[in-house]
Amino acid sequence: MKSFIFDVLESLKDKGEDLSTLYFILPSKRAGVFLRQELSAVVKKTIFSPTIISIEEFVEELAELTTINNTELLFEFYNTYLALTPKQEQESFEVFSKWAQILLQDFNEIDRYLIPQNQIFDYLAAVKELDHWSVGNDKTEVIKNYLKFWNKLKLYYKHYTQNLIAKKTGYQGLIYREAVENIQNYCTLTKRKHIFLGFNALNTAEETIIQELLKNNLAEIFWDIDETFIENKIHDAGLFTRAHKTKWKHFEKHPFNWVTKHYKNDKNIEVLGVPKNIGQAKAIGSILKKLETKNPNLKSTAVVLGDENLLIPILNSVPESISKLNITMGFPLSSIPLASLFEQLFSVHKKASEKYYYKDIIGLLSHQFINPLFLNGTINTASIVIDTIKKNNLVYLTVSEIRQYAKNNASLIELIFNPWKDDANKAIENCFKIINKVKEYLSTNKEDNLISLEYLFRFNKLFNELFRLNNTYKHIQDISALFSIYTELLSSETLDFKGEPLQGLQVMGMLESRVLDFETVIISSVNEGVLPSGKTNNSFIPFDIKIENKLPTYKEKDAVYTYHFYRLLQRAKNIFILYNTEVDVLTGGEKSRFINQLELENIHKINHKIITPKVPGFNNKLKEIVKTKTVINQLKEVAQRGFSPSSLTNYIRNPLDFYYQSLLGIKNIEEVEETVAANTMGTVVHDTLEALYKPYINMELKIEDIKDMMPKIESNIEMFFKKTYAEGDMSKGKNLIIFEIAKRYVQNFLNLEIEDLKAGNTIKILALEQKTEVPLNIPELNFNVKLKGTVDRVDLYNGITRIIDYKTGKVNNNQVSITNWEDINLDYKKYSKSFQILAYAYMMNALKPLDFPVEAGIISFKNLNSGFIKFTQKGGKKNSLITQENLNSYFNELKKLIIEICNPEINFVEKEV
Template sequence: MTSFIQDVLIDLKNKDEDFSQLIFVCPSRRSGIFLKQELSLLLNKTIFAPKIISIENFVEELSQLKTVSNTELLFQFYNTYIQITPKSEQEGLDSFSKWAQIILQDFNEIDRYLVPEKKIFDYLKAIKDLEHWSLQPNQTEVVSSYLKFWNKLNDYYTTFTQSLISQKKGYQGLLYREAFENIEAYINSTTNKHVFLGFNALNKAEETIIQELLQNDLASIYWDIDSTFIDHKIHDAGLFIRQHKAQWKYFNKTPFNWIKNYYKQQKNINVFGVPKNIGQAKAIGSILEELSTKDASLKNTALVLGDENLLIPVLNSIPETVETLNITMGFPLKAIPLASLFEYLFTLQKKNGNTFYYKDVISILSHQFIQPLFKKGSAIGIIELINKNNLVYLTKDRLLSICKEEQELLSILFSNWENNPEIALNNCFKLINTIKIQQTEDKKKNQLGLEYLYRFNTLFNEIKRLNDTYNHIKDIKALYSIYKELLSSETLDFQGEPLQGLQIMGMLESRVLDFETVIISNVNEGILPSGKTNNSFIPFDVKIENNLPTYKEKDAVYTYHFYHLLQRAKNVYILYNTEIDTLVGGEKSRFIKQLELEGIHDINHKILTPKVPNFNNQPASIIKTDAVITILKKIAEKGFSPSSLTSYIRNPLDFYYQKLLGVSDLEEVEETIATNTLGTVVHNTLETLYLPFIGEYLTVAKINAIKPKIDTHISNFFKDEYKEGDMTKGKNLIVFEIAKRYVLNFLNLEIKSLEKGNTIKIIALEAKVERIPLQIDELDFTIHLKGTVDRVDEYNGTIRIIDYKTGQVDQSKVSVIEWQDLLIDYTKYSKSFQVLMYAYMLYKARLVTLPLNAGIISFKNLGVGFIPFTKKTSSHSRNNETLITKDMLDLFETQLKTLILEICNPEINFIEKELK
């Protein structure tokens, strides 16, 4: 394959051009590197290298102005804004920056296309005046302010551009306008011949400059266009070059050369629909692996990423067989881990307060760059204490009191920036330096981390320089806005050999370059091409009127680049996302449809799906090893509790993790009081209130006497359980009041029962029974039972065993028909199992006599009162037994032994149950 650059150089050599005297002007600097390489291979003698320059640098030389960064332009423009706008109407930098970027982009377009600025701004002003919604002679303040903005646009532009020119600075469009003004003087001062190669879409200034040089015989231009595109009247790939051919006076007398016919040559084109971005990255890895088996160097292969966010997944998918690669796009600074740390810090400080939300604090303390700064894992200790004490909001002083050995570090992380940008920047520099000292201890291991720190230090230095120069950043919001602006444009550049191996690039970086094998990703509508985006204050019809580019021209630019990649290629792999991802994806690009409809090439179109392993969805199973049996014996010695046994019924795997391995739920901050906390508080309060009455009969007077103590006990127990959590507002205050209402309602229920003539005697509260033996003949070790019963009382002469529940319980949950059902359905029978086991243990401990009642009092269903365990003979039977007898407990004992025997049987694994 002969590349376009080779064709150009061969033509110039055949014309006996003196290469040393030529000035090559390329669309990009990257294409200049390839041009220099091809020139060295073509020439067989030593010469002084010609000047090779990008169009941007050429225009910069012509204009005699220096390009300014977007962020500095924003500051310069803000200078102009506050100079022209009355103080009472001025916005802060933060608000200003949101619309100023669009204005600057419009200024840029107006200048690049040499539109008379007054004409377009007067036109815009007239349009806005016509379309405003107020027809009254006296305009409202909103309408008046709206129109003032459009009236000032011309003043903004004039003052702004004059200020920049006086400083010998400019944005890209201004450079083009000044270059256009200086072209005549440049022509008179130069004798060098200019070679323009590989251009397509040109703005008005570029067109005029190139035509002037052509007319004065100081230039030649080489188009890289295929006859398929230029001869087709509506093919967008040839749109601009057809216009140049038709409209440039130079081509009235000079032949329009350089129309080639490569596109129709035989090509192997594969189109792959792949689900998701990661799927595309994996597919690219497979393609590269196949290609590298034929040519490990992949020296003539380009990987063009339609979406640059795919870079990291692709790099992780490149096979080891690829020997060398070169990445032309930088790694976005906003994607590196250090960016998230400063994002957390700004989130913390934007609220401008002395109290910090615990999630923000934990995000900082657990960050990968922060944890190593704390000695002996003290950061984890702080997080654990925050979770344990339910510290929803923290102050710097509270954090310092928690970890006294890290005062300096905590002060850097959590000092109030006082809405002061200078304090904020100093804190950021201190933090970067602190991390740098820690990372420097092992430079070899932390090279990448140190590079991150250097780039962020440079970024904050640039913000400091801009603020020292212009003094426009007045608060943290404005600082954050500028930080995000700089961060979005900064990249971490990769080092590589630009002329060797696989070339990974963006679409615009492929200009002028040709490759035999091309892989293009993300060929979806909304990405390639980007579609109808209009980030401008200038309406579509005004753009058309003034020959400014619209989305139509932007689409044509990408059409040219896409087809240019295919033009000389022999092997083409096009990938698109088949899935709908938020705003983009799902719909393949019109480029793919166009390739299919052209009928020039055979397209191999496939939908790829990832290889999904055929998982056998068998429930997890844990074998009972000797070590497991040893632990079970220890549990049996201490005693099985009702909750542990019902946990096994619910899911044996939960029993294994919780009781044998001791794996507990992760402790987290309870922002809102949890249900189990509410239950514990209610239980403890009732126990404390009734404690003086153990062994006594209750009276209405006794219960009325304890009512005033409810508030105090509830508060104390919430402080014990909820630690330093705030119960004075929000949902927590509601839960606090619910707890008081539960207890009060329960006491009122007792009073009503007493008033009806019932007698209640308190026998025990929170009665603990331990090491109740249970002899199972099949086991060679003793089984013990244990548990704590909320309340035992005597009601009208019958003993009651009561279990309090703060949740909703009805009679169906405390009833059983078949005894074996107790071991099968946790949801329906767990509460029956628990109360029966309490009755069994208390009877075996000789603390109660039979018959008795055992049941539930549900605080969400207090109107029902005591809900006794009921043995039903059938689902419709009315002959239900509520008194628990010796025969009942013997039948329950049989089920209990069956359950414990299964738990301790080494032949029966812990098998996971599928939970509904």
């Protein structure tokens, strides 16, 4: 396949041009690399290389100004703002930057299109005067300030541009305007011939410069447009080129180079609808794998990203067998792990608080670049700090507290956590120190940390730029403004890839594809809102004023991308177009109008497919743990130590839970309990009731006894929260509410006791929180088995023994009843409460025979109105009294359950949910 660049060079050679003397001007630097390659194919002898530059470089040369980055332009503009704005009306740099960036874009457009400045700013101010909502003379301050802003735009522009020119710098538009001012003088001084190739949408300044050079016979321009697009008056791919051809005087007497006829050649076009961005990346990986079998080097193959955020997923999907690869776009610095460290640091220090939130502390100390710094031999101090925070339930900590737990690494803790005190210079200085600390650590094993050291170098460079800007302009006064500028700089920084610039697979963005041609093209994210990007108007200049002044709108922007899209297709033979089929908030679900247009043109046969990812077959087999000899031995140990009612109900719920918790001893991960958990509150209520009733064991309660307990509730609740909730804060927020609820639970329970006593009932406390452990007689097992547990309360109520279990959650009557004894081992949800209270009754009776009949049940603090909820056996009639016969029936089911647990033939099988 002959490329556009090759055809241009061959044409120039055939005309007898000395290629080494020519001055090639291209839309991008990238195209220059390919031009040099094609030059070697066209010229068969040794020559001096011609000058090859981008249009931006050429214009800078004409204007004798240097482009500076957007961030520095913003700082320069703030100088102008401060000079022209009364002190009492001045906004902070952070607030200013939000609207100033939009205004700078408008200045850029105005200059690039050579709009008379006074004309457009006066016009804009007049329109805003008409638009404002106050028709009287007595304008409010808001309206006055609003109109003042629009009237000042002309002054801002004039002061700003004069300052930039005085410093020999400028933004792109200003440089273009200055270049136009100098073009006539340049034409009188130069004799070299300029070759412009591959241009499409030219701004007014570019048009003026090129036409002036053409007029003076100092240039030739080669367009890359197909007959299909330029002759179709409504096809946007030819919108700009049609205008240039008809409006430029040069083409009245000179030929138009060139209109080609490549687009209608046979092409294999596949349009693939793929769900989600990751799906597109995987699909591209599959396409590349197939292409590689036919073309091992993937010569003249390009992956063009409609959405550049797809770069990383696509790189992860490129087959490993592809050895030669070139990526024209850089890897965003904001995506590397080190970026998250500085984001966390800024997030922590922006709050300017004396205490740090535990999640922020853990996040920083766990970070992959910070955690290794705390390693002393085999001990990691950062892990000790994290464990201490979790163990002691610490939610907010001061620097001195963190330092105290870190011990040997106090200086490092101070470096990370010492407050920045809203001081931008201190923040930058600390970030430099952290970079140096990380560098020292990584340099100890340099070979294994080359990429990380490169990351550090780039961030060091970024903070150097921040330091320079702040040192030069002194506009950043606080951390918030610093973070805003840091984010702005970070978003524009990239890490460049090293690859094969002229060989193998090319991965690029849509703009990098200008002037380049490939036989095989894979284009991703061809969705509305991406290609084309849609109606975005990030400007202070309204749409109608843009039309009036011939400034570009979203319509022209769409036409630019239409050209790029169709130009990629012009010479290509194999084309794969992918779009996201899934509905997305911004950019998914609707395929691009470009795809619809391709199908409606009916020039090429389009093979349209919807691809669904291959879903692997899921193994629905339930997990199973085989009872090996080791497992049986562990079971014997657990049995001899004693099964608890909760561990047995755990088995009923899911045998795997029993295995993990009782045999392997796997507990839930210890986390900071920021808000008091239900089980913590339950423990506190249990402990408080035990403390209050303990003095009255084996005594018949009196109303006065209960009343004496009332004043002691708060102190006991407080004491047990401190014990259970460690150093967690109970003084505010949800925890304060939970503290009050716990108090109310105990108060309500004591009031219930008083009502019982007033009604003439007698209550005698026999035991509180009694730990019990009884052997079980199970001849079928050849080892000892015990049942153990803690009974919350045993009392005599009107002469009847009651075994009581406290529950801070809600329990209803139907949850402590049973009809068939065989069901108690089968349904956790229905019978777990019954199983537990019967276990306590069985143990109490085994410990010391009870005087039957006995009652066992639950007191639910969330359902105190139900009082003591008794276990009942349903049958012919309800029976709430527990007899020896009941306990025998329960023991039979208990025995069956334990035999099943210990049976080597019955594995631990996961229960279906």
